[in-house]
Amino acid sequence: xxxxxxxxxxxxxxxxxxxxxxxxxxxxxxxxxxxxxxxxxxxxxxxxxxxxxxxxxxxxxxxxxxxxxxxxxxxxxxxxxxxxxxxxxxxxxxxxxxxxxxxxxxxxxxxxxxxxxxxxxxxxxxxxxxxxxxxxxxxxxxxxxxxxxxxxxxxxxxxxxxxxxxxxxxxxxxxxxxxxxxxxxxxxxxxxxxxxxxxxxxxxxxxxxxxxxxxxxxxxxxxxxxxxxxxxxxxxxxxxxxxxxxxxxxxxxxxxxxxxxxxxxxxxxxxxxxxxxxxxxxxxxxxxxxxxxxxxxxxxxxxxxxxxxxxxxxxxxxxxxxxxxxxxxxxxxxxxxxxxxxxxxxxxxxxxxxxxx
Amino acid sequence: xxxxxxxxxxxxxxxxxxxxxxxxxxxxxxxxxxxxxxxxxxxxxxxxxxxxxxxxxxxxxxxxxxxxxxxxxxxxxxxxxxxxxxxxxxxxxxxxxxxxxxxxxxxxxxxxxxxxxxxxxxxxxxxxxxxxxxxxxxxxxxxxxxxxxxxxxxxxxxxxxxxxxxxxxxxxxxxxxxxxxxxxxxxxxxxxxxxxxxxxxxxxxxxxxxxxxxxxxxxxxxxxxxxxxxxxxxxxxxxxxxxxxxxxxxxxxxxxxxxxxxxxxxxxxxxxxxxxxxxxxxx
Numbered sequence: 001x002x003x004x005x006x007x008x009x010x011x012x013x014x015x016x017x018x019x020x021x022x023x024x025x026x027x028x029x030x031x032x033x034x035x036x037x038x039x040x041x042x043x044x045x046x047x048x049x050x051x052x053x054x055x056x057x058x059x060x061x062x063x064x065x066x067x068x069x070x071x072x073x074x075x076x077x078x079x080x081x082x083x084x085x086x087x088x089x090x091x092x093x094x095x096x097x098x099x100x101x102x103x104x105x106x107x108x109x110x111x112x113x114x115x116x117x118x119x120x121x122x123x124x125x126x127x128x129x130x131x132x133x134x135x136x137x138x139x140x141x142x143x144x145x146x147x148x149x150x151x152x153x154x155x156x157x158x159x160x161x162x163x164x165x166x167x168x169x170x171x172x173x174x175x176x177x178x179x180x181x182x183x184x185x186x187x188x189x190x191x192x193x194x195x196x197x198x199x200x201x202x203x204x205x206x207x208x209x210x211x212x213x214x215x216x217x218x219x220x221x222x223x224x225x226x227x228x229x230x231x232x233x234x235x236x237x238x239x240x241x242x243x244x245x246x247x248x249x250x251x252x253x254x255x256x257x258x259x260x261x262x263x264x265x266x267x268x269x270x271x272x273x274x275x276x277x278x279x280x281x282x283x284x285x286x287x288x289x290x291x292x293x294x295x296x297x298x299x300x301x302x303x304x305x306x307x308x309x310x311x312x313x314x315x316x317x318x319x320x321x322x323x324x325x326x327x328x329x330x331x332x333x334x335x336x337x338x339x340x341x342x343x344x345x346x347x348x349x350x351x352x353x354x355x356x357x
Numbered sequence: 358x359x360x361x362x363x364x365x366x367x368x369x370x371x372x373x374x375x376x377x378x379x380x381x382x383x384x385x386x387x388x389x390x391x392x393x394x395x396x397x398x399x400x401x402x403x404x405x406x407x408x409x410x411x412x413x414x415x416x417x418x419x420x421x422x423x424x425x426x427x428x429x430x431x432x433x434x435x436x437x438x439x440x441x442x443x444x445x446x447x448x449x450x451x452x453x454x455x456x457x458x459x460x461x462x463x464x465x466x467x468x469x470x471x472x473x474x475x476x477x478x479x480x481x482x483x484x485x486x487x488x489x490x491x492x493x494x495x496x497x498x499x500x501x502x503x504x505x506x507x508x509x510x511x512x513x514x515x516x517x518x519x520x521x522x523x524x525x526x527x528x529x530x531x532x533x534x535x536x537x538x539x540x541x542x543x544x545x546x547x548x549x550x551x552x553x554x555x556x557x558x559x560x561x562x563x564x565x566x567x568x569x570x571x572x573x574x575x576x577x578x579x580x581x582x583x584x585x586x587x588x589x590x591x592x593x594x595x596x597x598x599x600x601x602x603x604x605x606x607x608x609x610x611x612x613x614x615x616x617x618x619x620x621x622x623x624x625x626x627x628x629x630x631x632x633x634x635x636x637x638x639x640x
Contacts, residue, residue, distance in 0.1 A: 028463075036467055047480060176614035178564050180571050181607050184586070188595050188603075283514055294478035294568070301572050312479055313572065328479050 026344060033340045040332045045097055048321055048328075104329075115320035122322045125311065126330060132202065132307035136223065137296045140230035145285055147231075148238025152281075153274055155239065156246025168243065174236035179295040183229035183302050190225060198222045200304045226303045234292060241284050245277035252276075279346070286342035289335050360626055366619030373613060377430035384426050403597055412601030416592045421602045424585060429609055432581040435497045435566050436613070440559030442501025447508020447558075448551055454509065455516025456539055469513065472506035481569055493579060500562040507561070508554050515550060519543050552624040556617040567610060582606040 084090050091099065103110040114122040151171075155164040174182075191199020198204070203218040249255065250273055258272045297309025304310070308327050315323035388409070397417045404414040412421040454465030481503065519525065520543065528542050567583025571590065585606040589595070594602045 032463065032467055039467070044480075172618055173611075173615070176560070176618050177611050178567060178614075180568055181586070181610070184571070184590055184603075184607075193595075280514075283511075294565075297478055298568050298572050309572075312482070316482055324479065331479070 037336055044328045048325055112322040114323045115318045122326045126326045129308050129311045132305050136226050140227045144231045144235035145238050148235040149242045152239040152242025153246055156243040171236040171239045174232055179233045180298045182232055183299050186225045197225055199225050202305050226299050242281050245280055249273050249277045286339045289338045293331055360623040362619045362623030366616045369616035380426035413599040425605050428580050428582045428585050436559040436563040438497035439500035439562030443504030443558045444508055444555040446505035451509035451512025455513040469506050469509045477503040500565055504558055549624050553621050556621045560614050582610050
């Protein structure tokens with residue numbers, strides 16, 4: 001409020017200076033973003049390489065099992081050597097790293113072949129699985145945030161009523177329940193015991209992906225439980241978070257003052273309490289992204305959805321570096337980018353967080 | 358500390374700690390004198406509930422109740438060690454980053470963001486698959502080390518926002534040195550928040566551990582509540598009718614989380630009296 005009124009009185013010169021400052025902040029933040037992206041990818045690359053265990057032996061084991069006959073040692077050597085060459089694991093580690101970055105950046109995200117579905121490209125594999133993860137993740141998080149923020153603001157505002165106390169108890173119980181327990185509960189009871197909704201697989205088994213009503217409705221009904229598991233837990237968290245923020249904002253002096261001025265309760269709620277409580281709530285959205293992505297991976301595995309989490313678990317079993325790394329790369333990129341967006345949006349909401357170096 | 362939430366939370370926590378410590382011995386004495394209920398193959402597997410086996414036997418022929426009772430301790434230990442590790446690391450780094458301006462802040466922020474975005478679950482899964490035998494401390498420390506970035510990430514903006522308030526300017530003007538400002542001006546209002554974050558970290562670590570188990574690549578053979586749930590799900594114990602073997606460990610996890618949550622809420626009210634006056638005096 002003070003910031004708004006004082007900005008009116010700013011001279012032209014001050015405005016230019018302020019604009020330059022904002023521009024510098026955005027530029028610096030973007031530089032940090034790129035650096036962090038690079039650093040995180042690098043750390044991930046080396047962590048994956050430094051753990052012991054040769055993926056080639058596992059690959060060979062799979063080939064042997066598939067063919068049902070044991071090869072002699074010389075033949076095994078030849079096969080292993082061939083695959084090692086294809087996957088480029090013979091080079092020294094620094095060279096592998098440089099090659100990896102070069103191909104990933106200049107080669108149009110060429111992340112090498114995958115073991116999981118050899119010879120499919122890792123890139124294609126990830127792009128094919130990505131929509132599942134993104135779909136479940138974004139839909140459930142956004143819905144949960146909207147519902148939770150609204151509900152939380154309301155409960156915080158009506159803090160003394162019975163109904164809001166009940167809502168607090170219920171959301172507390174839901175929030176502390178791990179998302180996979182909610183998922184397990186839904187699978188066991190809604191899916192198998194009561195048979196209300198399907199609880200496994202992306203769509204009914206006899207269907208093919210196509211633009212028909214039957215397929216789409218099957219897709220949607222299969223998506224309800226996974227999304228619901230995510231939404232229940234995250235939504236309850238957002239509700240409680242927003243409520244706490246509202247209550248602490250309601251204790252601030254400027255709110256007492258606003259009431260004393262005789263402003264209508266609605267104005268106080270909307271312009272004074274809600275807006276100030278919203279700032280940390282937006283930050284909370286950014287923070288929850290990483291954890292929720294983890295939760296989404298687990299949900300995919302439990303509901304047998306062909307998303308990135310399931311892909312990772314498959315790749316894990318084969319020590320498929322390329323695929324595991326690609327999934328991690330995707331997660332890093334997603335979390336970083338969302339954090340960047342929130343950080344850039346934050347100064348717009350809160351004049352206090354202004355970079356004055 | 359006469360806050361009812363804290364007291365109830367602490368009592369709940371004390372009860373489950375007691376159960377974790379004394380439970381196995383008591384169950385052994387009362388129900389299975391002279392037997393080995395926790396040994397594989399002691400009984401016929403998948404027996405339904407009976408006076409002898411209150412929640413049946415599991416797929417390995419152990420008594421379900423005994424497995425449950427002895428799983429509580431490891432779960433709690435993991436949460437505590439990992440939570441303490443990540444909170445202390447995170448608070449120090451968060452304060453440094455939030456208080457410092459300029460280059461140090463940028464550096465710390467890059468570090469925090471970097472660790473924060475490296476997705477923990479895949480890495481934990483990978484470590485879990487590579488490390489043959491997990492011991493409890495190894496797992497706790499790793500969970501803790503993966504968790505600090507979250508703490509730092511939420512503490513930093515709080516410190517930053519507080520630092521911009523006028524009462525801190527006043528303290529600077531009146532000649533307090535940075536340490537005084539951090540410990541006298543910035544830390545006290547954030548204590549409930551730190552307590553809250555600590556409790557969240559405990560919860561987060563226990564969650565991550567159980568999640569690892571449930572996704573099926575769990576820490577090889579650590580007998581925790583998560584392991585019991587995962588095993589129950591894989592063996593469809595509910596379909597067999599052994600509901601207790603899923604509900605008890607799941608309930609115990611939720612119970613611990615609830616206790617921590619109550620302590621949390623209470624801490625918030627004690628350290629931040631405004632919360633209470635608002636609740637009592639607000640219109």
